[in-house]
Structure formats: C-alpha cells, structure tokens
Amino acid sequence: xxxxAIRSVLISGGGIAGATLAHWLLRxxxxxxxxxxxxxxxxxxxxxxxxxPALPIVRSMGLLSALRKFAxxxxxxxxxxxxxxxxxxxPGPNATRAGSEDEIEVTRADLASVLLxxxxxxxxxxxxxxxxxxxxxxxxxxxxxxxxxxxxDLLIGADGLHSITRRLIFGNSEQFVRQLGMYxxxxxxxxxxxxxxxxxxYNAPGRLVAIHPGRDTPGxxxxxxxxxxxxxxxxxxxxxxxxxxxxxxxxxxxxxxxxDHVRNTDDLYFDAVSRVRLPxxxxxxxxxxxxxxxxxxxxxxxxxxxxxGAYTLAxxxxxxxxxxxxxxxxxxxHKRLISSPASVWLGSSFLVPATGFGITxxxxxxxxxxx
Ligand SMILES: Cc1cc2nc3c(=O)[nH]c(=O)nc-3n(C[C@H](O)[C@H](O)[C@H](O)COP(=O)(O)OP(=O)(O)OC[C@H]3O[C@@H](n4cnc5c(N)ncnc54)[C@H](O)[C@@H]3O)c2cc1C
Numbered sequence: 001x002x003x004x005a006i007r008s009v010l011i012s013g014g015g016i017a018g019a020t021l022a023h024w025l026l027r028x029x030x031x032x033x034x035x036x037x038x039x040x041x042x043x044x045x046x047x048x049x050x051x052x053p054a055l056p057i058v059r060s061m062g063l064l065s066a067l068r069k070f071a072x073x074x075x076x077x078x079x080x081x082x083x084x085x086x087x088x089x090x091p092g093p094n095a096t097r098a099g100s101e102d103e104i105e106v107t108r109a110d111l112a113s114v115l116l117x118x119x120x121x122x123x124x125x126x127x128x129x130x131x132x133x134x135x136x137x138x139x140x141x142x143x144x145x146x147x148x149x150x151x152x153d154l155l156i157g158a159d160g161l162h163s164i165t166r167r168l169i170f171g172n173s174e175q176f177v178r179q180l181g182m183y184x185x186x187x188x189x190x191x192x193x194x195x196x197x198x199x200x201x202y203n204a205p206g207r208l209v210a211i212h213p214g215r216d217t218p219g220x221x222x223x224x225x226x227x228x229x230x231x232x233x234x235x236x237x238x239x240x241x242x243x244x245x246x247x248x249x250x251x252x253x254x255x256x257x258x259x260d261h262v263r264n265t266d267d268l269y270f271d272a273v274s275r276v277r278l279p280x281x282x283x284x285x286x287x288x289x290x291x292x293x294x295x296x297x298x299x300x301x302x303x304x305x306x307x308x309g310a311y312t313l314a315x316x317x318x319x320x321x322x323x324x325x326x327x328x329x330x331x332x333x334h335k336r337l338i339s340s341p342a343s344v345w346l347g348s349s350f351l352v353p354a355t356g357f358g359i360t361x362x363x364x365x366x367x368x369x370x371x
Contacts, residue, residue, distance in 0.1 A: 007031050009317075010142060010152040012130050012165045014038075016048075016108070017290025017306035018158030019115035022122045023061055024314030032122035033152070035144055037159070039127040046186040046219065046269060047072055047212055048111060051103040053337065054307035063114055070110040072215050077199040079363060082252030088366035089198070107214060111303060130155075133168050135284045154323055155286045158310070161274060162234060163292035169283045182273040182348060183229070184298050185222040185244045189261045192218045201351075202253040203359045208352045209248065209255055220258045222248065223273075223298070223352050232272055240270035273298050273348075282327035289313050299347050300339040309334045 009025055011018045014036035022032050050058060050067065058064055077090040106114075116124075125144065132143040133155060140155045157165025167173060192211065200211045206225040211218060224247050233239065244262050248255050262268060274297050281293040290306035291297060312334045316326040353359045 008033070008152045009154045009156060010035065010130075010140070010150070011156045011158050013157065013159030013163075013290070013292070014116055014124065014126075015112055015158060015160055015290065015306070016115065016303050017292075017310045018156075019112060019119055020057070020061075020307045020310035021156060021158060021289060021314055022119040023115065024311055025317065026119060026121050028314060028318035030317070032119070033125065033150075034119070034122050035125045035128050035130060037127070037129045046108050046221065047074075047105055047214065048108045048303040049103055049105050049301070050111070050307065051301075051304055052308075054304040055102065055104075057307050057311045061115075061118055063118060064104075066114050067104050067106055067111070070106045070114065070215060072105045072107070073197050073213055074105060074199050075197045077201060078196075079201050079203070079366065080253060082202070084200075084253055088363050089370060090366060107219075108303070110215070129159075129164055130168070131164075133165075133286070135286060140285045153285065154317075156313070157286065157288045157292045158290050158306075159292055161271065161276065161291045161295065161297050163288065165286065166278070166288055166292050169286050170278065176276055176278045178275045178277070179228050179232075179272040180275055180296070180344070180348075181225055181228060182298075182352065183224055183226050183243065183270070184273055185240060185262070185268060185270040186219060187261060187265045187268050188214070188217050188219050189258070190217050192220070192257075192261070194218055202251075202255070203353060204251050205355050205359065206352065207248065207251065209251070209253070209258060211254065211258070220261065222258075222262075224248075225352060225354055229272065234271050237266075237268055237270070240268055244270070271297065275344075281331045282324075285323060287313065287323075287327045287330070294335070294338055296339050296344045299344055299351075305334075305337055308337060 008031045011022055011034045014034045018034060022034050026032055058067060079087045081087055128145045130142045130144055134141050139151045139153055141151050143149050157163050159165055194213055197213045202209045208223045210221045222244050241262055245259055248259060276291060276295050281288045289309050291302055295302045313330040316330040320326050350362060353362050
C-alpha cells in the first residue's frame with residue numbers, strides 16, 4: 001500500500017496495459033479512473049501469447065486459471081501448399097507444452113476482458129476519449145469527450161499504437177511511429193469448417209494467410225508486404241477490405257473462401273505493422289505504457305510487454321512520492337525488454353518470406369528441424 005501524495009490516476013485505454021496497470025494501482029491504494037474508447041468488447045479473431053515475464057505477473061494477479069480456461073485449442077502449426085497438403089510443421093504453445101506453465105495463447109479480446117474484470121473499484125468510463133489535456137505542478141486537467149472536465153494527479157496513456165495521449169503530449173505520430181512495410185488484417189470466421197486444430201499457414205511471395213482454430217471461433221489473419229501506404233486510416237474498413245481483396249486476388253488454398261468472409265464481415269481489424277519509438281515515455285505528470293510507449297506491433301510480443309511494463313510502472317509509482325523518479329525508473333527498467341530490430345526482421349522473414357526462394361528455404365529449414 002502506498003503512502004505517498006499521489007492519489008488519483010486517470011488511465012486512457014482499458015486494453016492489456018491499461019487494465020493491468022489499473023489492477024496493480026488499485027492494489028497499491030491509488031484511486032483509479034479508466035477511460036476506454038470502445039463501447040463493448042470486439043473480437044476480430046486475433047490471438048496473443050502471454051509468456052516470459054508476463055506469466056508470474058498474471059499469476060500474482062490471481063488470473064492464471066481464468067486465462068487457461070480461455071486458452072485457444074490450437075495444437076501446433078503447419079505450413080500448407082495451395083492444395084492444402086502439409087509441407088512442414090511447427091510446435092505451438094498449446095501443443096508441446098500443454099499443461100506446462102510457460103505460455104498461454106488466448107484471443108486479445110478474452111485477455112482484455114479477464115484483465116478488466118479484475119479491476120474492481122476503478123471508475124470505468126466506456127465509449128469516451130480524452131480530447132484535451134493540460135498540466136501544472138499540481139495535477140493534470142483533462143476534457144473527456146466534448147464535455148466533462150476533470151483533474152487528476154497523474155495521467156497514463158495506455159491507448160495503444162495510435163495513442164491520443166502520446167499525440168497530446170508529444171505531438172504528431174509521424175515522428176515516433178514508423179510503418180515497417182507490412183500490413184495485417186484479422187477477422188473471426190465463425191462459419192469456417194476446420195478439419196484440423198493446428199494453425200494453418202499458407203504463403204505466397206510477400207503474403208501470408210493463416211487460419212487459427214481459436215477456442216470456439218476460428219479466425220483468419222492476412223499479413224502482407226506492401227510499400228508504405230501513407231494515407232492509411234486505421235478506421236477506414238472499406239479501404240482495408242479493398243487492400244486485402246486486391247493483394248490476395250488469385251491466390252490458392254482457401255483464400256477465395258476467406259476473402260468472402262472479408263467481404264461480409266463488419267468486424268475487420270486492419271493496421272500497418274509499425275514500430276513505436278520515443279526517447280522519453282513521460283512528460284511531467286503524464287506517462288505512456290504498452291504499445292503507446294514502445295512496440296513493434298503484431299510481431300513484437302506486445303501483450304507480454306504491455307503486461308510487464310504496466311506492472312513495472314505500478315510498482316515504481318507505489319515505491320516513491322516522486323512521480324518523475326518513478327517514471328524514469330520505469331523506463332530504465334522496462335526498456336530492456338524492447339525487441340531488437342534484428343529479431344523483428346528475423347521473425348517477419350520467417351513468417352512472410354518476400355520471395356518464392358525464401359519460402360522454399362524456410363520450408364526446407366523447418367523440415368530439417370523436424371527430423
Ligand atoms: C493481429 C495481431 C496479432 C498479435 N499477436 C500478438 C502475439 O502473438 N503476442 C503478443 O504478445 N502480442 C500480439 N499482438 C499485439 C498485442 O495485441 C498488443 O501489443 C497489445 O494488445 C498491447 O497492449 P496495449 O494495452 O498497449 O494496447 P491495446 O491492447 O491495443 O489497448 C489499447 C486500448 O486503448 C483503447 N483506446 C485507443 N484509443 C483510445 C482513446 N483515444 N481513448 C480511450 N481509449 C482508447 C483501445 O480501444 C484499446 O482498448 C498482436 C496484435 C495484433 C493486432
């Protein structure tokens with residue numbers, strides 16, 4: 001329990017980092033308000049892994065068994081060719097290590113709701129966003145939506161890749177967010193027939209399509225290389241549909257069937273795979289956590305890092321009366337977990353080889369490893 005002068009904290013964003021931070025700050029005796037833009041829980045089928053430093057944290061939050069109940073049923077992964085025949089296999093989190101404690105794969109939506117349900121005592125404001133902020137030596141004033149003005153001791157931006165908090169304190173995203181030449185679309189496909197519980201991956205040069213069995217509902221993911229799309233609006237679903245349809249037109253395997261799902265879904269997630277990098281994660285009484293502060297989206301183990309970063313920040317805030325000291329210590333400690341460009345390059349080359357030659361070599365390597 002903290003005994004310091006910091007009492008009220010506003011968290012912008014009730015996703016993975018925001019909910020984890022709220023949980024721990026409540027435990028440490030802070031007064032919490034969370035503003036979450038989404039009105040309800042959406043699921044566009046994407047799955048995330050909780051592993052490494054995040055596992056002991058969710059365990060001490062008392063959430064391990066709840067999360068295990070939501071674990072996907074995937075039994076590994078296999079690369080398939082255009083006729084659906086298996087080319088090579090890879091073990092998955094719930095296959096080789098079933099029952100062990102070193103990795104849990106869940107949908108992002110399930111993870112966020114389990115975390116949010118553990119924030120009893122926080123004031124939750126759904127369907128809103130902060131729109132303005134200013135700060136002085138004693139606190140942070142924010143406007144929520146177009147109306148309410150409120151004052152808090154601290155504001156933490158846990159509002160993801162397109163963070164409004166980051167924009168309000170540091171300015172436009174272009175300085176800090178770099179697209180990495182890959183795009184990702186995901187969607188749930190409830191009516192998809194599956195004859196395997198393995199994740200199936202199909203590659204064409206520069207393109208990947210994956211079908212994931214999920215827990216109850218299968219999902220599909222499209223990840224492809226593309227020159228930078230400068231005017232990409234992550235909310236413009238019609239544009240996203242068109243990009244996916246055009247990019248994958250004429251591809252084999254179950255792609256035509258999956259494109260029908262893309263055409264008909266009203267819940268398509270789409271974004272650029274991006275790197276967020278800022279020299280400082282805080283200014284005055286405002287700090288950033290999760291993807292808002294630093295990430296390689298989709299490929300960078302973001303959920304695990306969001307949980308770990310939120311916990312580190314909460315602990316540092318509880319450990320001192322001086323928020324600036326806490327913010328500095330949090331950044332110093334957490335930045336060690338940030339993915340190196342080399343590991344991201346390796347991961348993306350493996351998942352989405354750019355050429356036919358690259359696909360062949362990757363498959364050969366997988367077959368060799370499997371022997
Ligand atoms: C397709 C895909 C696959 C992925 N695979 C993995 C994986 O295998 N392993 C892994 O660890 N990670 C993976 N990730 C990444 C992971 O989902 C993120 O890194 C993680 O969710 C980051 O947590 P966060 O809390 O920072 O952001 P988010 O979970 O994105 O949460 C941000 C929250 O802020 C809210 N918000 C946004 N703007 C505002 C606003 N203006 N006002 C209020 N609220 C706002 C959003 O609605 C959201 O709830 C994947 C992501 C995608 C998209």
